Amino acid sequence: MAAALDPGEKHSLFIEWAESQGVKINGVAPAQFVDRGMGIVAAKDLKKGDCLVHVSNTTLVTVAHNSIYKMKFPASITVHARLATYFSLLAADEKSPYKLWQDVWPTEEDFKSILPLYWSKELQKLLPPDATNLLAKQKVNIEKDYQSITKLFPSISRSVFTYNWVAVNTRCFYFDYPDLPSASPRLPKKRANLTAEDCYALCPFLDYFNHASTGCNPTANAKGYSVHADRDYKAGEEVYVTYGSHSNDFLLAEYGFILSSPSTTPQNDTSNTHDNIPLDHLIVPHLSPSQVETLKTDGFYGTYTLWNTIPPAVCHRTQGVVRLLTLPERRYSAFVGGTDEGGADQARVDRFLVEALVKYEREVMRVLEEVEGLEGYAGEVLTRRWKQIGGIVRRAVKALGGEGML
Numbered sequence: 001m002a003a004a005l006d007p008g009e010k011h012s013l014f015i016e017w018a019e020s021q022g023v024k025i026n027g028v029a030p031a032q033f034v035d036r037g038m039g040i041v042a043a044k045d046l047k048k049g050d051c052l053v054h055v056s057n058t059t060l061v062t063v064a065h066n067s068i069y070k071m072k073f074p075a076s077i078t079v080h081a082r083l084a085t086y087f088s089l090l091a092a093d094e095k096s097p098y099k100l101w102q103d104v105w106p107t108e109e110d111f112k113s114i115l116p117l118y119w120s121k122e123l124q125k126l127l128p129p130d131a132t133n134l135l136a137k138q139k140v141n142i143e144k145d146y147q148s149i150t151k152l153f154p155s156i157s158r159s160v161f162t163y164n165w166v167a168v169n170t171r172c173f174y175f176d177y178p179d180l181p182s183a184s185p186r187l188p189k190k191r192a193n194l195t196a197e198d199c200y201a202l203c204p205f206l207d208y209f210n211h212a213s214t215g216c217n218p219t220a221n222a223k224g225y226s227v228h229a230d231r232d233y234k235a236g237e238e239v240y241v242t243y244g245s246h247s248n249d250f251l252l253a254e255y256g257f258i259l260s261s262p263s264t265t266p267q268n269d270t271s272n273t274h275d276n277i278p279l280d281h282l283i284v285p286h287l288s289p290s291q292v293e294t295l296k297t298d299g300f301y302g303t304y305t306l307w308n309t310i311p312p313a314v315c316h317r318t319q320g321v322v323r324l325l326t327l328p329e330r331r332y333s334a335f336v337g338g339t340d341e342g343g344a345d346q347a348r349v350d351r352f353l354v355e356a357l358v359k360y361e362r363e364v365m366r367v368l369e370e371v372e373g374l375e376g377y378a379g380e381v382l383t384r385r386w387k388q389i390g391g392i393v394r395r396a397v398k399a400l401g402g403e404g405m406l
């Protein structure tokens with residue numbers, strides 16, 4: 001993918017500042033990409049295991065950061081809201097200690113194009129089901145966070161808060177406060193109970209890295225955050241980190257991009273090996289209230305998944321729920337109880353799945369007609385995602401022996 005190696009003055013100023021703050025950068029450099037903003041490339045040949053970036057813990061921005069700690073947020077305010085509030089206040093401050101860093105973040109205009117949160121209601125309605133659910137949760141979280149801080153910081157407008165909230169959301173790293181002796185009184189209590197939402201760190205420079213399913217794995221310890229090369233790299237190659245095992249619907253809703261589907265002929269493969277589509281919207285409407293109860297008791301209710309593997313495969317939970325829908329209950333119970341692997345019933349289960357997927361494929365084709373006519377980034381990424389979904393569904397139908405029904 002084409003990248004401009006001289007990233008421009010504001011990035012050079014930021015790097016100078018980052019290095020002065022204790023960020024160690026070895027053999028990598030930021031570069032501007034055509035389709036993904038900034039990213040990191042190898043500035044020379046790199047060897048597997050090389051330490052590429054280290055950000056010391058005194059340079060990370062977490063809720064234990066002195067300035068955030070001094071803001072004395074009530075305990076009810078989320079970590080995400082605290083960080084977004086802090087950066088919102090700094091955005092209006094010409095003397096902000098993080099001005100050079102905030103200057104290299106994507107602009108609100110960039111986010112408006114990329115992130116579904118900013119799209120029109122009409123475009124949002126064209127998101128796939130899982131991205132729609134994730135976006136709805138994101139909107140609730142932003143609203144709750146904004147309501148929780150607006151009385152304390154009335155100068156922060158909703159739009160400035162939202163921009164900084166999504167900047168935190170798209171740029172933070174997981175950080176479970178590994179033994180930081182000097183800062184210990186400031187850290188969240190009950191560390192055993194920390195949820196992912198408590199564990200945010202913003203890491204200057206590290207937030208330049210783009211995501212791939214297979215990439216370097218950032219690691220945190222008491223000294224700070226580091227990225228080591230996961231393999232050898234040739235000078236000029238993009239170096240990715242992995243943000244986690246995320247599906248393309250998750251990446252679209254949270255980060256505004258998707259990766260390609262796994263292919264049988266990988267060449268420098270940057271496809272999404274964790275992609276899947278949920279089948280809940282195809283299955284749950286068929287369930288009677290008593291079947292829902294049974295599934296809840298057995299821990300088999302919801303999260304029915306079609307994995308985008310080669311060939312696509314449905315998960316064990318889907319195998320279970322479809323047995324409940326198509327067979328006598330005792331056959332379902334034997335399957336979920338593990339006393340019967342269910343091979344004898346597989347043809348019946350597959351027939352149900354083929355019918356549901358063929359129906360869904362028609363729906364996908366209808367949505368595709370609509371999104372293919374749309375202009376701009378939203379139209380382009382929606383078209384790519386719906387084409388992927390159509391492809392996954394068709395390959396699954398073929399794998400289940402239903403090719404003739406397509």
Ligand SMILES: C[S@@+](CC[C@H](N)C(=O)[O-])C[C@H]1O[C@@H](n2cnc3c(N)ncnc32)[C@H](O)[C@@H]1O
Pocket residue numbers: 035036037038039104105106114170171172207208209210211212254255256257258259
């Ligand atoms: C942590 S930032 C990475 C740096 C960012 N590209 C920038 O310009 O500052 C995360 C954002 O980068 C973009 N991004 C990350 N990985 C990507 C990828 N593989 N393809 C396209 N965009 C990607 C998305 O916009 C995402 O919200």
